Amino acid sequence: MSQVSAALPVASGRETAREVWRLSRGHRLRLVTVGVLGVASTAVNLIPPIIIGFLVDRVRAGTADAGTVLVVAAAMVLSAILGAAGTAVTIVLATRVYHTILAGLREQLVRRAMTLPQHLVERAGTGDLISRTSDDVTAVADAAPAVIPALTVTAFTIVVSLGGLAALEWPYAVAFAVVLPVYVLVMRWYLRIGPRVYGAERAAMSARAQQILESQRGYATVLGLGLTEQRHRSVLDASWGVAVWTLRARVVQAMLSLRLNFGECLSLATVLVIGFVLIDSGASTVGAATAAMLLVLRLLGPINELVFVVDDLQSALASLSRMIGVATIPAEADEPAATAGAGVAVRLNDVAFRYGDGPRLFDNLVLDIPAGQRTAVVGSSGAGKTTLAAVIAGIHLPEDGTVARPGRTTLITQETHVFAGSLRDNLTLGAPAASDDDIQAALDATGAAGLLDLLPDGLNTTIGTGGYPLTDAQAQQLALTRLLLADPELAILDEATAEAGSTHAGLLDRAADAVLDGRTGLVIAHRLSQAATCDRIVVMEHGRIIENGTHDELVAAGGVYGELWSAWEAGRNMNNKAGRTGS
Template identity: 75%
Template structure:
């Protein structure tokens, strides 16, 4: 399994084939039936060339009459009808199996993607994962109309037609076989060139998707810092990269087409020359040569289609290998499994934890921490102290570069950037608890102080919110997130400035909601306001990625250290706000 340095893995040909074979389990009998039906259908399609050759010989000898013509016509019409019907049924059956297997693969892709640890997705780039679950799925699905008829019909046509040529007169088959190296060389060239070009095209699409996603997600930052032109140039640069790679892919297609045309000309010329020689020596008839030419003409189309569709097939396989690369990520990597400490009295335990982003400076350095079960811990410190990173490491979003982290299996995190999904209010809440009743949902909203939200919505829980629906304020969105957490009922709840709503009008209400949510469970609060920290059982003060103080609010105030100074500044700020 290959991968870029930081990207998600891409499987090789053998691994892709093995996974597709596993996915076909339960459909193999149906696939065998498709193959048998395809061979029979193409066998029936050999009747018209043979019938025309027979008619030519009868005409040449003067023994053909109206009955002969009518009989040959009827046989050709019947064989064409049966062959078309068999081909249609073959394609329909093959398409159903194809899309069923693709649907299974898509479900597994989404299921595995949802269990990937966030640190791995962020390192690879969210655009990569989105591209695999959208562009690549579309590429594989769109390949069906071109690939299925070829693989289920033309491959059989080639085999059966070659057998018919050999049965008619082996020199005709030999003449066609002599030209096959031209097709083999074309295929060899294409297999060396095509996959690399298509992988580059897909990688460029992933990079473009990443740029677009970052620009959309960071819209406010882009506007705030005047980065619109810079982001526009970045998107345009990646878009042009996609265009360049697409042009390279289309050039490869044109070069393949030229090689196929050469093979077609040589094939016709070889069979014509052999037919002339055989007829001249009395070893074949004009009817036989006619049949051979019709069989070769019948072969040229499928041969060209089979080789040229490899262009589409290679593009689809490049996408398929990227999809399967995600599906086959080992379960140990897909789920950053947490374990419950053997000492049930301790919910979270950190030992000598260190972390840095990429090659940057250490963000966490030698962190050691124990959080007893049921305790509420506040983490405070100046901006850049490592508070959010510590929360992410404890939650499993990031893996520590050194040290160990132990936490409960059922851990939930709420950050300041909460998301309202497009859908009903009920759908947004039941994401956390699919089996929750309406009574449970209303109770969760009531506990988080959002009960009055239902009175504002025309259809109560059935009101569509989020994009295209009823807009929620930032405070309401945070209350919704807290209600989700309450319904999920985790053992450990981490609130990373989850109540640091833009305006302060609802601050007290949100603080009460967070206290209600944390009741009865272990909680970690990355405190935006020191009033939140003061209500917690214990406070950890961080600076420059290290824990510099720990204790209760009263203990830290009495110590007169960093926390005491932060508290004094906080109090002064609150006093100033009150005077104003």
């Protein structure tokens, strides 16, 4: 698979065709039936032009009567009914097969998207994945009304009509065949330009989705840092990029129309000239020439329709290749969970990491986290704490070195998401087999049982978008309870209690203690009171571990942590005095 930059892979044409052929397994008999019905209904539709030519010759010879006209009219009506019925059945069968195959691909896409390694999604940007599972799926599905009639009926019409021309008078078929290279050249031009334009248009849509998503997710940061205008310009620039490529696509369509009009004029002129020559030499009749012209006119519409459908088809194929690119990412892309050895849950050995082409944030980082112990990571902003958590969780892959961690590792950050659905569904995402008793026990352990008393329908209450609104503290309690039910071997809390404010800090700290009890825990602490309760403390600075030990050991050593703790204690004492004075 080809891949642009850090984007998710895009399947090549051969890979796309191979995957569609695989998905068609079990539907191929119906596809053959579609082909047979398409040829038969198209052949029936050739009757009107031929019988009109027959009538013209009878009229010129003076042998036509009322019976001849009635026979011709009856034949035309019967052919129209049979042709329409055959065409309708062909389109219905083709549509059912198309959407069945598309449904299978969509399920495969969603299944693979939900199990993609997090580092792939983070590196490509979630906007890319969202665009493929929304915009691209819509583009492929919306192409059905235009693509299916063309590929199931129009192609048959072209093939059968050329055969009819050859059977009528072979020079007419030769004359039209001489013009076909014009359409071939038009198609070659379009296929050289169209896929690139539509692929760029889809990529621009992904970039726009990423900008919008980042602005929504970072809404609080955008407001807090006064970045509203900057983010507005970023979204506008990305949207303008989509508009530019969309306009280029429309220009390609206009140029395609001009070339097709030229092909039509050339086709009609060629057949007329050949008809005149044949009639003048006595090798054909006016009726045969009339039938040939009607057949050519029947051909021009389908040919133009097929070419314009290729326009829709190219857009759909660009989206289809992007969908298949994600759906067929091999399972080997998932990093297998390694074991760190007896008594050690996490082991980082000479780990190096950088973001993109930037400088290394970590270089030869070494860290062991003993099994069953709770380790806190502290340091100033930008020290590398969150990056360390992401590397241990497997969201980011190290550039060098190895990371060993338990197979069941769960990361919770301060960005807690509440899914639209019932409270029960939200809590059992990681433990679908959990019973209501299990949920109640977990809520009791995290101190969130009181939440049930506030919800009108208990566990069945709809929360999230359009449902009962939860406060930040309640959402974080939900996330911690969800983790407790999932029962991971390693729980990573990346400032998971930071958003609730000091009012609920104690409550959430107790919930975090319950979640980490009896399991290996890594806590990215923003309050030193959290770090003090952990078994070990790791102090980071500029991507390096500068201190490592227990709270008492580090305070006694009088190093960086000791200074941080002294400042923390002084600030807390000052706040306490201010509180007593105010009271």
